[in-house]
Amino acid sequence: MIRLERVSKRYPGGSEALSELTLTIEKGEMVFLTGHSGAGKSTLLKLLALIERPTRGQVIVNGQNTAKVSRRKIPAYRQRIGMAFQDHKLLLDRTVFDNVALPLVIAGMGRRETARRVRAAIDQVGLLSKEKLLPMTLSTGEQQRVGIARAVVSKPDLLIADEPTGNLDPELSLEIMNLFSRFNEVGVTLLIASHDIELIRHLGRRRISLHEGRLQDDSEAGGEICRAD
Amino acid sequence: MQSRLASRFFGYLLRHLQNLLGALGGLWRQPLASLMTVSVIGIALSMPAGLHLMVENGRALSGGWESTLEWSVYLQPGVSESRAEALAEELRRRPGIDQVTVITADQALDEFRAGSGFSEALELLANNPLPNVLVIQPSASDESAGQTTRLADELERLGDVDLVQLDTAWVQRFHAILDTARRAVTLASIVLALGVLLIVGNTIRLDILNRRQEIEVAKLVGASDAFIRRPFLYHGLWYGIGGGILAVALVQLIGFLLKEPVSRVAGLYGSDYRLLSLAPGEAGLLLLAGAVLGWLGSWIAASRHLRDMDPEF
Known part of the structure; x- marks a missing residue:
């Protein structure tokens, strides 16, 4: 699903955020991305979302070399990837329903089909009774779930999440991670950046650790941590 | 599909x-x-x-003033009435000209005699000093200043013409x-x-x-x-x-x-x-x-x- 080949990213005037990173994530995997801030987690996700382009190396997502996705084709590319964010990035002047519907409206889906899918997604995150509320009236955990509903509403094959539990207490964090696990069970590939080591260990999934832009550890799901060389 | x-x-x-x-x-x-x-x-x-x-x-x-925009074309003295008629006929066929009226020297003299109060003085003249005149009305569509001036130039270049006078120069302005x-x-x-x-x-x-x-x-x-x-x-x-x-x-x-x-x-x-x-x-x-x-x-x-x-x- 995701293949990085000797990917380096250097920001203008800055140090190297990623250097010579090579890794593969198979279809259907649920992978955590960890590391200190500045280790390159966000940069890696930005490369996948085509917010940034690699300085060197190749990023291949779903069989598609991202270098070949022109600026004009970025919207279509992003429509096939679900994204969830630490600050959930909801539109505060729109209802839960409208927020979740946004990707489908953008994709030009019909009204009836949109409503059906949006309700299904909101139901999956357990907020069906709150579809008409504005995000500000929801708790932080609920806001995050709305963000996740929006990320999955267009049924993407790949979902990337940047610190989705960064603002949540452990209990809510676990709830969110369980939600992600359920999506994974129906075949969605997930890449979740997080530094909540406790929680990740508890979930026992594959974990990729970055340190100063390089691969530090890559532990297989359920297995012991094995050091990469 | x-x-x-x-x-x-x-x-x-x-x-x-x-x-x-x-x-x-x-x-x-x-x-x-x-x-x-x-x-x-x-x-x-x-x-x-x-x-x-x-x-x-x-x-x-x-x-509304277009009707008052008239050119008086004074022909040279000695140009005959028939020549004046012929000129008038020629001008009528030109584009930009609506109407041409010929005022012969005799008509002008009569008019002058009737209107001026100099009738007795005029009797003393041996012959008629007035020229034949063509009164020209440009067509209303040719109202822009440039076109009016061009028409005046054309009229002045005609043979036998002595003087072209626009009666209402202020309209042109x-x-x-x-x-x-x-x-x-x-x-x-x-x-x-x-x-x-x-x-x-x-x-x-x-x-x-x-x-x-x-x-x-x-x-x-x-x-x-x-x-x-x-x-x-x-x-x-x-x-x-x-x-x-x-x-x-x-x-x-x-x-x-x-x-x-x-x-x-x-x-x-x-x-x-x-x-x-x-x-x-x-x-x-x-x-x-x-x-x-x-x-x-x-x-x-x-x-x-x-x-x-x-x-x-």
């Missing part, structure tokens, strides 16, 4: 319609700010429209002034159109900056620049249409307020002149200009600013 294409097309139309109405709703929700923008555009558009109307009124007014005014209106229109572009562009730019977060989110979930630009374009379109409507209303209001005084002045001069107001076509053109400028201004602003607005997380 065909029905799928049709349904996509209708979906596309529907989305545009939603945007169109959504944009109107957006303006409605900020009535004061929208009204200010619309007012500025309306005033800017009403200025060239008002000036244009002034010039048109001047033209209509001077149209008036036409020259109208020509200048008309050019000034064109220039003012261009400048004010640029002004409207800037006003709309700046308003849309602020709008875009205010909604930066929303735009970034939309880009993150895969919105194309065209999708994001669309509501702003419709905002601009409504601003322009609103401004156009206001401009038409302003011009008509001014026309209405001037109607009474103008017809009073005209009455004092024994004229039944009525002030012209905007023709439906002209009002439509003003609306169209507003709409096009609004659309274009927002398109320029949106294209410039949306491109740089890349999402972050």
Whole structure:
């Protein structure tokens, strides 16, 4: 699903955020991305979302070399990837329903089909009774779930999440991670950046650790941590 | 296949319609700010429209004087009456000339004798000192100053012509002034159109900056620049249409307020002149200009600013 080949990213005037990173994530995997801030987690996700382009190396997502996705084709590319964010990035002047519907409206889906899918997604995150509320009236955990509903509403094959539990207490964090696990069970590939080591260990999934832009550890799901060389 | 294409097309139309109405709703929700923008555009558009109307009124007014715009062509002494008739016949066939009347030397003398009170003195003259005269009326459509002068030159170059005299030189001057005014209106229109572009562009730019977060989110979930630009374009379109409507209303209001005084002045001069107001076509053109400028201004602003607005997380 995701293949990085000797990917380096250097920001203008800055140090190297990623250097010579090579890794593969198979279809259907649920992978955590960890590391200190500045280790390159966000940069890696930005490369996948085509917010940034690699300085060197190749990023291949779903069989598609991202270098070949022109600026004009970025919207279509992003429509096939679900994204969830630490600050959930909801539109505060729109209802839960409208927020979740946004990707489908953008994709030009019909009204009836949109409503059906949006309700299904909101139901999956357990907020069906709150579809008409504005995000500000929801708790932080609920806001995050709305963000996740929006990320999955267009049924993407790949979902990337940047610190989705960064603002949540452990209990809510676990709830969110369980939600992600359920999506994974129906075949969605997930890449979740997080530094909540406790929680990740508890979930026992594959974990990729970055340190100063390089691969530090890559532990297989359920297995012991094995050091990469 | 065909029905799928049709349904996509209708979906596309529907989305545009939603945007169109959504944009109107957006303006409605900020009535004061929208009204200010619309007012500025309306005033800017009403200025060239008002000036244009002034010039048109001047033209209509001077149209009544066309009948008094006559050329007297004095033929050289000794040119015969039959030659004068032949010249008149030749001139009648020219474009730009409506009517040619021949006043023979004898007729002129008779007239002079009857009108001047010098009849007894004239009896003393051995022969008639007056030349034959052609009185020429240019056609009304050739009213611009340049054309009138050209006609005078042509007449002067004719053989046997002694002197060409325009009886109403001031009409010509008036036409020259109208020509200048008309050019000034064109220039003012261009400048004010640029002004409207800037006003709309700046308003849309602020709008875009205010909604930066929303735009970034939309880009993150895969919105194309065209999708994001669309509501702003419709905002601009409504601003322009609103401004156009206001401009038409302003011009008509001014026309209405001037109607009474103008017809009073005209009455004092024994004229039944009525002030012209905007023709439906002209009002439509003003609306169209507003709409096009609004659309274009927002398109320029949106294209410039949306491109740089890349999402972050």
